[in-house]
Amino acid sequence: MQTQLTLQLGLLLIGLVTGQTCPEIPDTGVTIGDPVPIKPENIPKGCSDYEILVARGTSEPDYVAGGGKFGIIVGDPVVSNVTAKLPGARGYPVQYPASSAVITGTRQGSQDVVNRLKAQAAACPSQTFALVGYSQGAGVMHAAADEIPKALYPRIKSLVMFGDGYKRLGSTLSRFPSGLNEKARQVCATGDPVCNTSGECTYYHLTYIRPEYIDPAVDFIVNAFKN
């Protein structure tokens, strides 16, 4: 069931048809479905006060010109804005390919999230975490949440999902386990069909970089870390 759901969501993310009235998606040279290089050199070392684990969207490249490591649409603006407000914060790029191989990628990404949380929580007793997932990365965080030991829940201060395919399926399936769900926020862009059955244009799935979506999420993460 979980596997089938993951596959359906994966196909949804990749296969949506753009209608005639939709804004055209600019040609960025990115082929949706291609893997993104996994970069262990971008894993931050040692401890920090706050760490934001980011699972990127399918084939989402980094904002290389800006030194981005977490994905140009969601992870890079979220991490840079949170860090600007909260200097003890940093990002962790979930080590997964974010390709069209959604089932294996989700497994790889979710295990990476759980392993990272366990290792950092043990090594850094006062570090706290935020979980951010975009598109396929939201699926990674849902899968990870099912495996995160309950003892670590107090260390996770917020979860923010952007363009979450589970949200399209309704409030029951998009829920996180009790104890985490209370700290979760969904960001679904107007018109995004991935997270809303009324959405019509894939274009809007790519609009999360807009301040109207990034800024409230940043405030939510910062406030949760401070509390």
Ligand SMILES: *[C@@H]1O[C@H](CO)[C@@H](O)[C@H](O)[C@H]1NC(C)=O
């Ligand atoms: C889905 O989109 C419609 C139209 O924009 C909006 O009215 C509705 O509130 C959205 N539903 C959810 C669950 O976000």
Ligand SMILES: *[C@@H]1O[C@H](CO)[C@@H](O)[C@H](O)[C@H]1NC(C)=O
């Ligand atoms: C915050 O995010 C926006 C995108 O919404 C980006 O343009 C801006 O550079 C970011 N600001 C900082 C301080 O990182």
